[in-house]
Amino acid sequence: MTNLPSDIPDKRRKPLLITEFACLAILLVSMGWFSSQSTAENPISPAWLLIPAFASLGVFLSFIGLMYLRWVASASDDRRTRHRIIFALLTITLIGVWLYGIGNTWSSLTAS
Numbered sequence: 001m002t003n004l005p006s007d008i009p010d011k012r013r014k015p016l017l018i019t020e021f022a023c024l025a026i027l028l029v030s031m032g033w034f035s036s037q038s039t040a041e042n043p044i045s046p047a048w049l050l051i052p053a054f055a056s057l058g059v060f061l062s063f064i065g066l067m068y069l070r071w072v073a074s075a076s077d078d079r080r081t082r083h084r085i086i087f088a089l090l091t092i093t094l095i096g097v098w099l100y101g102i103g104n105t106w107s108s109l110t111a112s
Contacts, residue, residue, distance in 0.1 A: 016065045016066050019061075019062040026051070026058075030052045046110070053102055060094055060095065060098050071083050
């Protein structure tokens with residue numbers, strides 16, 4: 001795999017940025033809308049919470065993709081293995097935090 005010159009952006013960068021900010025907008029709008037629709041007497045259905053859950057997953061995955069482009073794809077050949085190991089550990093950590101947050105949210109909703 002050859003290294004691209006630094007002045008030529010990767011073709012995957014723009015779709016990842018669009019995905020990240022679109023998912024972030026969906027996440028923020030859905031959280032705002034759900035907070036205005038939910039009352040103590042009439043809570044929203046837990047199924048509606050899949051919208052912000054998938055939007056946050058989209059934000060995380062596109063962020064991870066952009067990190068890959070910045071750290072691994074642009075690394076020199078002699079440092080690429082080290083960057084891949086660090087990137088894999090960071091990716092596992094980020095996805096684990098997301099799963100932990102979604103799991104805790106879901107369990108707190110089903111406990112009541």
